[in-house]
Amino acid sequence: MNPRARLGDISFLNCAPIRWGLADSGAVHDVDMVSAPPEQLSALLLSGDLDISPISVVRYLRHAEELCLLPGIAIGSDGPVGSCHIVSRDPLEALDGRVVALSAASRSTTLLARMLLEDAVGVRPEYRTLRQDVDTMLRTARAAVVIGDDALRVRAAAPAGLTVHDTGAMWRSWTGLPMVFAVWAVRRDFARERPETVREVGAALVDAVARARAHPARVAAAAARGGRARALGEPVLLDYFRTLDYSLGERQLAAVQEFSARAAARGETVSPLPARIPVHGG
Known part of the structure; x- marks a missing residue:
C-alpha cells in the first residue's frame, strides 16, 4: 500500500477556506498535512520532504524544471488581494x-x-x-x-x-491581469510514480474550494474562532475570503506568464516559462 501523500498547507488565513473544505469532505484524513509559512513549505517541497504543496510563484518559476502545477487551483486576486x-x-x-x-x-x-x-x-x-x-x-x-x-x-x-x-x-x-501569488505544485518524480494520487489530491483541493465558496459564512465563523484571527472578526474575514481568487484558468496562467517574463527580464529567474506551462495531466 502506498503511503499517504504529504501535503503542504500555508498556515495563514488565505488557506483557511481550503482547510475548512478538506475537513468538510473528509479528504483531510487521506493526506499527511504539514502547516507552515509559505517559504518553509517551498523548502520542504524542493527538498523532497513534501510531495504536493502550495509554493510561491517565484519559487515555482525558479524550479519549474523540477515541478509541475496542479490544475485549477492557485492563490491570487483579480484586483485587491487584502493581504x-x-x-x-x-x-x-x-x-x-x-x-x-x-x-x-x-x-x-x-x-x-x-x-x-x-x-x-x-x-x-x-x-x-x-x-x-x-x-x-x-x-x-x-x-x-x-x-x-x-x-x-x-x-x-x-x-x-x-x-x-x-x-x-x-x-x-x-x-490588466490578475495576480497569482502562489500555485500548488507537485514534484515531477512523485507525479510520475503516483499519478492517480496526484489526481485525487488535486480533485480534493478543487472540491475544498467549491465547498468553502458554497458556505462563506461558515468558513468565516470557523476562522474567526482561531487564534489572532478572532480580533479581526467575521465580517472582515468574510470580505477577505470573497476577495481571494483560488482559480487557475487561462487568465491566471497568462498572469503567471507575464510575471515570469518580467522576472526573467530582471534576472530573477533563468528564463521565462515556455508557452505551455507544465500542468499535471495536461
Whole structure:
C-alpha cells in the first residue's frame, strides 16, 4: 500500500477556506498535512520532504524544471488581494533613495513590490530584508512590504500615518491581469510514480474550494474562532475570503506568464516559462 501523500498547507488565513473544505469532505484524513509559512513549505517541497504543496510563484518559476502545477487551483486576486501590501509613511513617488523593508517571509510579494516600485512607479529605493514585524520594520524604513495575516490586520486598521497600497490592485492596474501569488505544485518524480494520487489530491483541493465558496459564512465563523484571527472578526474575514481568487484558468496562467517574463527580464529567474506551462495531466 502506498503511503499517504504529504501535503503542504500555508498556515495563514488565505488557506483557511481550503482547510475548512478538506475537513468538510473528509479528504483531510487521506493526506499527511504539514502547516507552515509559505517559504518553509517551498523548502520542504524542493527538498523532497513534501510531495504536493502550495509554493510561491517565484519559487515555482525558479524550479519549474523540477515541478509541475496542479490544475485549477492557485492563490491570487483579480484586483485587491487584502493581504499583500506596501505600507508607507510617504507617497510611493517619494521613496526614491529611501529605505524600504522587505519581509523575509515572502518571495513573490517582495519581488512584485520591487517591480511595482521600480517599473510602474519609477523609483529606486534601498531595500533591506527583515523579519516581518510592521512596527520594527518601520523603525528604520519609510515603507515596508508585508504579507499574510499581519498584512490583513494592517488593512483592517491601518496605524496612524501609514498608507496601505495593495499590491494585487497595483498589478491589476499596471498590467490588466490578475495576480497569482502562489500555485500548488507537485514534484515531477512523485507525479510520475503516483499519478492517480496526484489526481485525487488535486480533485480534493478543487472540491475544498467549491465547498468553502458554497458556505462563506461558515468558513468565516470557523476562522474567526482561531487564534489572532478572532480580533479581526467575521465580517472582515468574510470580505477577505470573497476577495481571494483560488482559480487557475487561462487568465491566471497568462498572469503567471507575464510575471515570469518580467522576472526573467530582471534576472530573477533563468528564463521565462515556455508557452505551455507544465500542468499535471495536461
